Amino acid sequence: MASSSVAADMELDRPNLEDYLPSESLPQESARNLHLRDLLDISPVLTEAAGAIVDDSFTRCFKSNSPEPWNWNIYLFPLWCLGVVIRYGILFPLRSLTLLVGWIVFFAAFFPVHFLLKGQKLRSKIERWLVEMMCSVFVASWTGVIKYHGPRPSTRPHQVFVANHTSMIDFIILEQMTAFAVIMQKHPGWVGFIQKTILESVGCIWFNRNDLKDREVVAKRLRDHVQHPDNNPLLIFPEGTCVNNQYTVMFKKGAFELGCAVCPIAIKYNKIFVDAFWNSKK
Template sequence: MDLDRPNVEEYLTESIQESHENLILRDLIDISPVLTEAAGAIIDDSFTRCFKSIPPEPWNWNVYLFPLWCLGVVVRYGILFPARAMILVVGWIVFLSSFIPVHFLLRGHDKWRRKIERKLVELMCSVFVASWTGVVRYHGPQPSMRPKQVFVANHTSMIDFIILEQMTAFAVIMQKHPGWVGLLQRTVLESVGCSGFNRTEAKDREDVSRKIRDHAQGVDNNPLLIFPEGTCVNNHYTVMFHKGAFEAGCTVCPIAIKYNKIFVDAFWNSKKQSFTMHLLRLMTSWAVVCDVWYLEPQNLKPRETSIEFAERVRSIISVRAGLKMVPWNGYLKYSHLSGKHMEEKQQIFAESVLHRLEEK
């Protein structure tokens, strides 16, 4: 059956419009994976989430609980904080008045001097924990001084070291810090075998493996503690462990630390807060509550690489502390992409989209 001319033109017009709409739809479908990936990276970035504090749900903004919250603020800042500050001041006075004479007067008796200094450092760390009203539960056998062993733990804050140090005088390899923390590192902490490095200097990072091997060989050295993540993570995740502690030929003793956020979030975001302000926040909270597990020592298995060994130990710690493992290097936290590099990537993406649209 023949169609008249108006019907044929109408049919062709509709077909052309439909084809044009299909081409546009196909173009959108072609670039949708890229857009989805970009949106997902912005909304659900598993890397940046590792270094962000997750605020608790608000509970005090109603007529019944707000007065109680105000009363709690008065108690924390008006009663607990002054009492805790007094404990800290008295602790520092006792510590310094004992540590300085021992450090300088017993230099000819290194064995006794090191033993007394260890006890004094443990005492000062206990004072710090008391200034937060710390409630710490330790699980498992306490570490002992043995050669060829290294202790590794997940890292949430510099107070991890204080909490572990109050029970055992660990020697720790730590990032160098400025200010009063750096002064303590160069004086008090060096007396128990601690040493520092700068993560921004390649030479310092290369020396870490050598320091680990040298310290682990000593019979009288304090147990060596390392935080292989290399940075503080928010106690919800664990990032990749650096392999330095796992290629030294030593027995690795995992330690898992988990903080209870019901009273305070112990995560230290060093980019946004100084350690002094971090301590003040802890001292004005209700309490610092955490669990510490000393886990079963691990050794390198046959045909297992140091990287695989590190991941196996990280898995043991993550499972015990209930943390999620993510495949990121923590040092990326301190890396910044140049503006030129970002503009080049944006230009390449824009050109690819425009070229595809021109072809259609």
């Protein structure tokens, strides 16, 4: 009985297509006039179809979440003021001091090792450890809490790690755990200086989007990198752009054509305090 009633309801919900056909196409019925109100009856169906198309749009993968407004009232206002004092009067100076001390220690140890121990394996080990240390300082300055699931990455030849990409800090969060060699866009200025002097010590590979011939050179360097057992594990963000940590877009196939094992890494951010999504449009 239940199934028959459901079927009956479905029949009632179905639109009567004959009501929207012109009169000459209805041989079994007498001729009648087609009114505008008959055509407008299908507007809910069109609205629902358009809504499904918009909801399925590719742009929702890059939509930033607007912050929720604070539920202000006179009772919570003193606590809000106390929070401002703690954040900007205590926590912010401590975080800035942590970063400052970390950079001083890093540069004081990195440059002597980088320029005095050329061509030695000891230099590579110390540089890797210093890069991991500096990334750990960044996470500590954010008071970041990282929870790991599954086995930690191990340094083995013939493997490549792929991860979803949400923000610039993805690299720091993963680098403080293991000194990955990352493929990234080449930048000018002080960012380019850091890339050339510091990040190249862990085997990072740069590419230039404006140079068409650079694609083949980078592909060859990637294949050579994964074949060498002493190189740091290679990390690639195959989405090619930052996504809002709610969806993933189609991976580019280059990471899967290196002839080695592909190890996936999934990063999920907790948005209670801040949204980590790096919206390049804004």
